[in-house]
Amino acid sequence: MAQDLQDDLELVAAGHDYDFEFDDAVGNGFRASGGASRYQPDTEVNDTSAREYRQGKDMQGIPWERLNYSRDQYRQTRLKQYKNYQSLARPRDAQGKELQRSERRDAFYDFHLNTRHVKPTIVHFQLRNLVWATSKHDVYVMQNYSVMHWSSLLRRGKEVLSVAGQVTPNQVIYLPQSNVIILYRRDVRSISDPLCDLDMQGGRPLSRVQISTMMVKDNLLAAGGFHGELICKYVDQPGAAFCTNLTGNKKSITNAVEIYESPNGSTRVMAANNDCVVRTFDTEKYSLLTQFPFAWSVNNMSVSPDGKLLAVLGDSSDCLIADSASGKEIASLRGHADYSFASAWHPDGRVLATGNQDRTCRLWDVRNPSEAFAVLEGRIGAVRGLRFSPDGRFLAAAEPADFVCVYDVAAGYARAQEIDLFGEIAGVFFSPDDGAEALFVGVADRTYGSLLEFRRRRRHAYLDCYL
Incomplete structure (x- = not known):
């Protein structure tokens, strides 16, 4: 992996005039600059609740009404200008034929809280x-x-x-x-x-x-x-x-x-x-x-739920499945076009998800690992975070910035919810309860760094209005 140390991020409150820029040094991060900057203590930080969000407040508290462009306009700019980091310059034309199309209009989780504390x-x-x-x-x-x-x-x-x-x-x-x-x-x-x-x-x-x-x-x-x-x-x-x-x-x-x-x-x-x-x-x-x-730097590994298998990913386009006790290679997973940095096992232990800088997540049946049975594509960048929910119902795939996609496993990954935000994504995780009631997303940003919480949508979600 690249040896690139990022400066510590900090919360910076910009002045009245915001100028959002792309921070190439930290992977095209989202930041605010311009005006007289000063430190904003926690006592002045405003969290965003589900009620405020329903009333029109931005989920991350970004004051779009004070900017010279709307959220949609800035989103289009990001989609056009964001550059995905690649380690291997390989043609990716063949990937398009494998990609599974997923409708990203579902809503499995509702926004609950954004905190900058x-x-x-x-x-x-x-x-x-x-x-x-x-x-x-x-x-x-x-x-x-x-x-x-x-x-x-x-x-x-x-x-x-x-x-x-x-x-x-x-x-x-x-x-x-x-x-x-x-x-x-x-x-x-x-x-x-x-x-x-x-x-x-x-x-x-x-x-x-x-x-x-x-x-x-x-x-x-x-x-x-x-x-x-x-x-x-x-x-x-x-x-x-x-x-x-x-x-x-x-x-x-x-x-x-x-x-x-x-x-x-x-x-x-x-x-x-x-x-x-x-x-x-x-x-x-x-x-x-x-x-x-191993023959290359190991960027990620994960152990199967029964503790017997080890997924090994790194500075290679191939991923490995090895015996967790001996390290002996059992299978080589071929199909990615770049280096991999994320993996996750389905709770049943039969499916492994791998995330790569080629902007795809591949799903493998470890009983027949000769080829991936599904290939899911990111919106703007590498798939750097993967999590299955504890009940196996959902797979969350996080990109370096702006997008987390929650796939419906039971629907064959053909249905999904896209969580659209701004900022570098530090991590994503389901709560470990059986129903995966909460989904957490960490955003690393100098101004809008925060932790976002989403709650599983239920039939009686209207009760949230009393929170």
Whole structure:
């Protein structure tokens, strides 16, 4: 993947005259500039409720009435000027014949709330796994040098992990080479301290980590860093449970992390890096269990629901399915024309979705992986985020900016809802309840960075008017 570090995004309130521009340095991002800028404190930030949206307020709070063009006019400009990032200059003519046409006029989810009290940020323009939900009320987002928890019930944000300073593990650690158990103190003040001289399996202190990817499952948070770091933390406990630098190479960014349950029932953490290696740790002693080398940088990986299969995607147009225990290749998935950065397994474990910079999402039946059974196309850019709903009814596909498409799986992906917004998309996630009652979308933007919440449309949705 490209080694392109983006400056930290921040909330900036522009003056009375807005001039929306394309920010090519961060992947054609949406921003406001012009006029006298000043910092706008949270007390002045206005959230947008479902009622306000129904009464005509813009979903993101963009004051179109004060601009020289309408929302529709600006949308047309974006569609014409947005340039999709490509790593491989290959002809894409053949893709058109494979594409499945989907009607994007359905409405499975209704807008519920937009809050700017948490503002997702993006470290690397190709990595967008920065929004995770553990319930329909609990969402975690990466914001500058912090992981923030947002309670949609209390309408309150709270920092659960800070990586702006030194990060040290605070629990018993097992060193498998020497068969020694060490109690790692959190009061270590210097990296030169003898207690800090641990190998990778034992962990080591980190400092000022730029979080490139993350995952939260149940009570465990795993975060990867721009220089190859890995941090694990229990969200209800202070400090980090484990942290280390996986590669020792500052250019080997941690591209993806995965928390999953192995076939024997144990919880494991997996990390993929630019050094072409996928590593697996247990979560009891945080000892290194496996290291699987591949022929190219691994940009994304995901484990099947039963814990037996591993999808591996990276700096190749081919994707792999491997045995999660041995790393042995089982199948090669061919059809994409560029590098892949997103994958998701259907809850039944039989379907794998892969997202690519060729602007497509391909769907594979792992029982017959010779070719994709469906190819879905993005509107303006690469498919950088994929999520199946827990009940398997929907697939959400997020592009780098502006569009999230929610496909109806039961309709053979022929029906879809298109969520149209403005800004770089930091992540998308369904709430993990059986009905997937909430869908969260993180937007990274200097002015309109926010977290948007959508609620599953039900027959009695009119009751929302009382919220």
